[in-house]
Structure formats: structure tokens, C-alpha cells
Amino acid sequence: MxxxxxxxxxxxxxxxxxxxxxxxxxxxxxxxxxxxxxxxxxxxxxxxxxxxxxxxxxxxxxxxxxxxxxxxxxxxxxxxxxxxxxxxxxxxxxxxxxxxxxxxxxxxxxxxxxxxxxxxxxxxxxxxxxxxxxxxxxxxxxxxxxxxxxxxxxxxxxxxxxxxxxxxxxxxxxxxxxxxxxxxxxxxxxxxxxxxxAPKLSKADAPLDWTLPAAVLDRRVRALNPWPGTIFTQAGEAIRVLAAEPAEGAGAPGTVLDEAALVACGEGALRLTRLQRPGRGPLPARDFLRGFPLPPGTVLG
Incomplete structure (x- = not known):
């Protein structure tokens, strides 16, 4: 044809x-x-x-x-x-x-x-x-x-x-x-x-709302990477969450619950497993946390 x-x-x-x-x-x-x-x-x-x-x-x-x-x-x-x-x-x-x-x-x-x-x-x-x-x-x-x-x-x-x-x-x-x-x-x-x-996505869709259930945030991380990505703010930096998974845990939404980047959500918790700082390469969470600690009790933006 x-x-x-x-x-x-x-x-x-x-x-x-x-x-x-x-x-x-x-x-x-x-x-x-x-x-x-x-x-x-x-x-x-x-x-x-x-x-x-x-x-x-x-x-x-x-x-x-x-x-x-x-x-x-x-x-x-x-x-x-x-x-x-x-x-x-x-x-x-x-x-x-x-x-x-x-x-x-x-x-x-x-x-x-x-x-x-x-x-x-x-x-x-x-x-x-x-x-x-x-x-x-x-x-x-x-x-x-x-x-x-x-x-x-x-x-x-x-x-x-x-x-x-x-x-x-x-x-x-x-x-x-x-x-x-x-x-x-x-x-x-x-x-x-x-x-x-399915509306067009924009950078305004990237910030994670920790008041949402962990299952919803997990889907956002899987759906919005690589663009526009999913982010939280900490110490003035927009940190990209490249991979995560739901896990058991409870606390005030956005609060880090343990030494391995478990974050409380509106329902359940989200384990952050791959992260990236601006201008840096992506890292597994355990390596990321060596240079950018998120100790328990930290509240993420």
C-alpha cells in the first residue's frame, strides 16, 4: 500500500x-x-x-x-x-x-x-x-x-x-x-x-503526597518514571524516587520510620529503594543514604 x-x-x-x-x-x-x-x-x-x-x-x-x-x-x-x-x-x-x-x-x-x-x-x-x-x-x-x-x-x-x-x-x-x-x-x-x-502529564505531577495510601504512591512511582518522575523535598533538594515498594509501617505521613528509608503514608508505608539527587547518578537506597542520611523521625516534604 x-x-x-x-x-x-x-x-x-x-x-x-x-x-x-x-x-x-x-x-x-x-x-x-x-x-x-x-x-x-x-x-x-x-x-x-x-x-x-x-x-x-x-x-x-x-x-x-x-x-x-x-x-x-x-x-x-x-x-x-x-x-x-x-x-x-x-x-x-x-x-x-x-x-x-x-x-x-x-x-x-x-x-x-x-x-x-x-x-x-x-x-x-x-x-x-x-x-x-x-x-x-x-x-x-x-x-x-x-x-x-x-x-x-x-x-x-x-x-x-x-x-x-x-x-x-x-x-x-x-x-x-x-x-x-x-x-x-x-x-x-x-x-x-x-x-x-488520560490527561497530559506535567512537572506538577511529580511531588509525592505522603497523605495518600502507600499502594497509590507505589503506582505513582511506577507510572511516572522516567517522566515527569516522582520527587520529595529534603534539605532544599528535590530528590527523585526511582523505585519503591509498599511495606508494613505506620506513622505521621512523610515521616521516615527506620534506617532503610521506610516512609509513613496515609495508609501503610513506602520503602524507597532507588533514589537520585539533582545532578547526581541514581543509587540504590542503601548507597544513597551513606551520602544523604534520612534518619528515623525525618519528615519529608
Whole structure:
């Protein structure tokens, strides 16, 4: 088929490689423009951009689409059978949605209609869901509201993290979109009575609220790392909590209960097992505490 691929982060790369490997003619790859990154703040292409260049595919990086009629016309002129979209980062306007013969197929990292929106992988872990998955959806103008073509399910283990779930969902999405293009399955409207939304995350989500139950804070640590991360404040520093686990214990929320970084929560306690100071490398808690003690009775911010 004659395709355009539209995606930006690591999640989208397996699908791009699978489509290319299956022999589809990918005549354009759309992704986010290069942005400053790293200590030197040099402009870096996104993962899909890098993969497309490696595969010898033409790349387009428009900064906006909604009112850019020139981009609409250029997209229509590609003569596409379909467009495959995976975490692209820009909303497609109606002229682009309608241009391909079979429309635009979205690889969405949830079991729609649960967790429409920007952060479905994190939302599933935050909510304590038993499973997640990928939905191949026919795109329309609403936010992840289009009819569904295929679904695949991935169990969420009790200690699963966002990177682990991401790495299970990305290749599943690649397999499902290949199947959807080959089979052209009938579209099924999404139910409207049990939809939920996964809003975009920000740095404001990082601070840990010790008044919450330990089980909830454990899910936050597993869901929000590596970004925006989870932090507490102590001695004027924002300390990143990279790993933790619920444990038995009780006390005033935020109070350190023992010499091994057990912290009282609103219900139960949270054992901090991997920590990082600003500008330093991550460390197991036992090594971290040698240079940054958190003695019993310390109250964390």
C-alpha cells in the first residue's frame, strides 16, 4: 500500500519499521521537528525521525497543521491508500483525515474507550488496572473517539512500570496495524458510557503526597518514571524516587520510620529503594543514604 506514517516517540518506531519491512510504500514520514536536548541544548531529531532517515524515507516536520492549507494540499497530493498515526503530537484536521482512500488509522496505547488522551500507559498503571492494550482506531475529529478496528490485550503485572508496559505495547501496535491494513476489518463504534481520559502529564505531577495510601504512591512511582518522575523535598533538594515498594509501617505521613528509608503514608508505608539527587547518578537506597542520611523521625516534604 501507499502510506504516510505519522509519529514521533519511541513508541511509534516499531510500527514504522514493521510497515517498511512488510513492503508497504511509505512515501512520507511526518514527525515533530527537531528540538534542543541534552546539556548542550543542541537540536535533536525525534526517534521516528532518526528511524526514517536510517530507512531512507522522506521526512516532513511541520510545526502546525490545523490551518496550514499548503500542508493539506501536499498531503492530499501524496495519493495515499492510508495514513498510520502513532503518538504523532499534532491534531489532524478534517482535510487530512479525509485525504487517504482508507482514511487514517491510529495506534492507541489503551483499550478504548478507556484512557483516551495523551498519557494512556501511565494512566492505566496509576489506576491500578489489571490490563492494558492497543486499539487500532479509524481516526475522526474527536479525541480518540473513532471506531475501533482491532484490539490486543497486555496484562499489567503487580510491579510493572511505564517503560515495561510501553515496551510490551509498542510491538503489539506494530503487529496489529499490519493486520488491520491486510484484513480491513469492520469498524466497531466505541461505547460512550464508560469512556475515561488520560490527561497530559506535567512537572506538577511529580511531588509525592505522603497523605495518600502507600499502594497509590507505589503506582505513582511506577507510572511516572522516567517522566515527569516522582520527587520529595529534603534539605532544599528535590530528590527523585526511582523505585519503591509498599511495606508494613505506620506513622505521621512523610515521616521516615527506620534506617532503610521506610516512609509513613496515609495508609501503610513506602520503602524507597532507588533514589537520585539533582545532578547526581541514581543509587540504590542503601548507597544513597551513606551520602544523604534520612534518619528515623525525618519528615519529608
Amino acid at each position: 501507499r502510506l504516510a506514517f505519522m509519529g514521533s516517540p519511541d513508541f511509534a518506531v516499531p510500527a514504522l519499521r514493521a510497515l517498511h519491512g512488510a513492503g508497504h510504500a511509505i512515501v512520507a514520514v511526518y514527525c515533530q521537528p527537531p528540538r534542543p536536548a541534552g546539556r548542550g541544548q543542541r537540536e535533536q531529531p525525534c526517534p521516528v525521525h532518526r528511524a526514517a532517515l536510517e530507512l531512507g524515507l522522506p521526512v516532513r516536520t511541520p510545526t502546525r497543521l490545523r490551518k496550514d492549507t499548503a500542508e493539506h494540499e501536499a498531503f492530499a497530493a501524496l495519493g495515499l491508500d492510508a495514513a498510520v498515526v502513532a503518538a504523532y503530537g499534532l491534531i489532524l484536521p478534517r482535510p487530512m483525515l479525509d485525504a487517504p482512500r482508507r482514511g487514517c488509522l491510529n495506534i492507541h496505547a489503551s483499550l478504548l474507550p478507556r484512557w483516551r488522551g495523551a498519557a494512556p500507559i501511565q494512566a492505566a498503571i496509576l489506576a491500578g488496572d489489571a490490563e492494558s492494550g492497543v486499539t487500532i482506531m479509524q481516526m475522526e475529529e474527536g479525541l480518540d473517539t473513532g471506531p475501533m478496528l482491532l484490539k490486543g490485550v497486555v496484562p499489567i503485572g503487580p510491579r510493572m512500570t511505564t517503560p515495561e508496559l510501553h515496551d510490551a505495547l509498542a510491538p503489539l501496535g506494530a503487529r496489529l496495524v499490519l493486520e488491520a491494513l491486510e484484513r480491513d476489518p469492520p469498524a466497531e463504534p466505541q461505547p460512550t458510557d464508560d469512556a475515561s481520559y
